[in-house]
Amino acid sequence: MKNKFNLRTTLFCSAMLVATLAQAQAWPNKPIRFVVPFTAGGANDLMARAAAEGAAKALGQPVVIDNKPGAGGSLGADLVAKSAPDGYTFLISAAGVISNHMIKKSMPFKESDLVPVALIALAPSVIVAPPNATYSNLREFVDASKAAPDGFNFATAGTGSTPHFVAEVLKTRYGAKLQVVPYKSGNESATAIMGGQVQATSEASIISLPKVQGGKMKALANTWTSRISSYPQLSTASEQGFPEIKIAHWAGVHAPAGVPAEVMDKVAAAVDAAMKTPTIANRLMAVGIEPMGGTRAAFVQFVAEEKARLALIVKASGMKED
Numbered sequence: 001m002k003n004k005f006n007l008r009t010t011l012f013c014s015a016m017l018v019a020t021l022a023q024a025q026a027w028p029n030k031p032i033r034f035v036v037p038f039t040a041g042g043a044n045d046l047m048a049r050a051a052a053e054g055a056a057k058a059l060g061q062p063v064v065i066d067n068k069p070g071a072g073g074s075l076g077a078d079l080v081a082k083s084a085p086d087g088y089t090f091l092i093s094a095a096g097v098i099s100n101h102m103i104k105k106s107m108p109f110k111e112s113d114l115v116p117v118a119l120i121a122l123a124p125s126v127i128v129a130p131p132n133a134t135y136s137n138l139r140e141f142v143d144a145s146k147a148a149p150d151g152f153n154f155a156t157a158g159t160g161s162t163p164h165f166v167a168e169v170l171k172t173r174y175g176a177k178l179q180v181v182p183y184k185s186g187n188e189s190a191t192a193i194m195g196g197q198v199q200a201t202s203e204a205s206i207i208s209l210p211k212v213q214g215g216k217m218k219a220l221a222n223t224w225t226s227r228i229s230s231y232p233q234l235s236t237a238s239e240q241g242f243p244e245i246k247i248a249h250w251a252g253v254h255a256p257a258g259v260p261a262e263v264m265d266k267v268a269a270a271v272d273a274a275m276k277t278p279t280i281a282n283r284l285m286a287v288g289i290e291p292m293g294g295t296r297a298a299f300v301q302f303v304a305e306e307k308a309r310l311a312l313i314v315k316a317s318g319m320k321e322d
Contacts (some may be wrong), residue, residue: 034051035068074100098310102314118269121250153199175244
């Protein structure tokens with residue numbers, strides 16, 4: 001009886017393996033959904049649409065964008081985390097998929113419920129000041145904040161936003177005297193900068209560069225590791241002596257846990273092909289976004305490094321949910 005039971009178990013497991021492999025080989029046979037956890041028109045949405053366009057051609061099926069904004073990106077992430085792991089629903093992820101678990105009191109899903117698949121692109125953050133500011137680069141800004149009796153006000157898009165991380169690194173690693181002023185969105189922060197209500201903020205290149213080029217803001221530094229392709233005259237924070245400032249608004253693809261590895265590899269390859277398509281890559285670079293792509297393994301490593309780096313900032317600053 002025992003041998004018969006073991007044989008049945010083995011046959012059942014083999015059948016399940018064959019079925020899973022057959023499903024992966026047949027995939028995709030219907031449209032794929034990319035859930036964007038932010039409103040249409042922003043950096044994350046634009047990168048998602050570029051990836052969807054190119055991936056659809058590579059995979060031979062439509063890739064549909066579904067905007068599900070809310071709760072700092074957690075609403076859309078939760079939807080995907082609880083979706084069937086059949087390879088037809090993916091999250092267009094951002095740094096919040098990592099940092100929200102660090103700073104929020106509770107989350108509707110576990111961090112392990114979402115798995116890294118592919119890096120799409122990134123928009124370097126640009127530290128900006130009012131156009132009439134007396135400081136013209138990041139070093140001058142930090143020194144001026146230290147000299148000001150009450151320090152400077154630094155606008156953010158809320159707790160855990162990219163500008164918040166930039167501000168906390170400037171404070172904890174480089175001694176800038178800053179008061180973090182949370183706004184509801186990056187657009188509100190930009191309005192505060194242009195109106196002179198705050199002394200600085202940082203915002204994605206796609207949003208900040210047009211205002212810089214229009215004379216409405218002054219660019220102090222690019223927060224990524226290399227200069228922006230469409231605006232190479234702006235030096236990086238690292239070049240100005242702030243090597244620990246390494247922040248960007250990135251977009252990637254995460255899958256619900258349980259999606260077959262073969263399917264995730266195909267998605268990663270399709271996104272990589274999209275980012276190497278000249279028309280798509282040039283369109284992104286023209287607005288300050290750097291196409292990335294790469295393998296699934298490379299994105300897994302990228303996410304792990306982001307997690308380790310952001311965790312240090314959260315700990316050093318005591319960053320917590322409002």
